[in-house]
Amino acid sequence: MRVITSYYGITGPVPFVDVDVTADNPLYLDPHAIRLLRGPNPYAAAAVECMDTFLHEVTSCVIGGPSFHRRGKDLLQHFVEPWETRLGMSEEGFRGHGGAEVVGEWIWNTVTGDVEALVRIGALRQLEDLPLFVKGIDRDITSDVTTRIVFAPLARFTEEMLATYPEFSSAGHTTKSYRRQVWNPVLREWDVEEFTLPVANGKPLLLVPKGWARPTLLMSATRYYETTVLSFAQLEQAVVTSDGKLLKTPKDKLKVQPGLERGRGTILRVTKRAIETEQDLIRAFKAFVDARFEAGIRDEEEAA
Known part of the structure; x- marks a missing residue:
């Protein structure tokens, strides 16, 4: 294993x-962790500005006409x-799921199909909401999608690290200029910028x-x-006893009930019922x- 610090000394x-x-x-880029930090x-x-403007642009296209649909799908x-x-x-x-275009199709078909109602009422409002409802979108795809959307902030952070650590361009190591596709949150379009990367x-x-x-998504x-x-399903089925106690069905028993089995179909149905x-x-x-998350950070600080 050649981690960055050992590779560059x-x-x-x-x-x-x-x-x-x-x-x-x-490890996977986690959009909600970025938001919390x-x-x-x-x-x-x-x-966060890149993530929010991108998803807002896509979801705005969902509730528009055919021309907006073409734009949303293209994004x-x-x-x-x-x-x-x-x-x-x-x-x-x-690569393992048929390519980025296939993934884009999954997302578009879901936000214009099964979860369109959530889009229209504004319940699905942030990039990290997508893995909850889009089949096939888990930590790997979420990380890939997020990386492309926030590429510019990542590249600018990298350029600051190049200025901070001279090891990136010494002892035979080099840097190079690359032109890369980025999301432009002002224009709300895909754009191209040039960055210097190691x-x-x-x-x-x-x-x-x-x-x-992170090794897992905060919002999976x-x-x-x-x-x-x-x-929520527990509260739906809860019974109040004669002495005022609330009896709830254990979660392991709920999981085997028809309509409450694990899966995004259940997630969507229950989310809609709650709305x-x-x-x-x-x-x-x-x-x-x-x-x-905040409790975890406090625990780390106290242990330090």
Whole structure:
């Protein structure tokens, strides 16, 4: 394994994810982690702006006419396969699922089909909501899609690291200018920019700020189902006893009930039922995730 710091001879702690530059790494860019870390971080703030303007542009096209539909579908056809970050596993990402265009088709067909109602009422509003409802979109594809959308902030962070660590361009190591497709949040169009990136093992390297990549997604379909979706189903079936106690069906028994089995079909049905009673399960799930994330950070700080 040749992680970035050993490959370049950098010592001490670094503010980027220290991945193996010669192989895939089982870490995934997590859009919700980026959102939670944006605070005073200009790169995270820029990344969130890219994610939000991109999804807003796509979902706006969903509720428009045929010309808007053509534009929305086209916006999802520009996810060229990433490898600059070395994150994710190739067989699980774009390459392993028939290519980026196929993935774009999945997303468009879902937001104009099964979840169009959620788009129209604004329940599906952030990039990290997609894995909850789009079949086939898990940590790998989410990471690939997010990387393409936030490529410009990642590249600018990388350029700052080049200025901070001279090791990237010394002892025989080189940097090179690359023209890359980026999402332009002002124009709300795909654009092209030129960046200077380090060259590692003969290929461009894109650095990722610490905390942006995780082995699992904070907002995964499995976590949403296991927590918020089943909790709502418990309340739907709960019975109040004569002494005022609330009896709830255990989650393991709910999972084998028809209509509540694991899967995105169940997730969508229960989410829609909750909306009919004016309950936003997606928002509730994010509140749960955010609280756990913040508690984890506090625990790390106290242990340090």
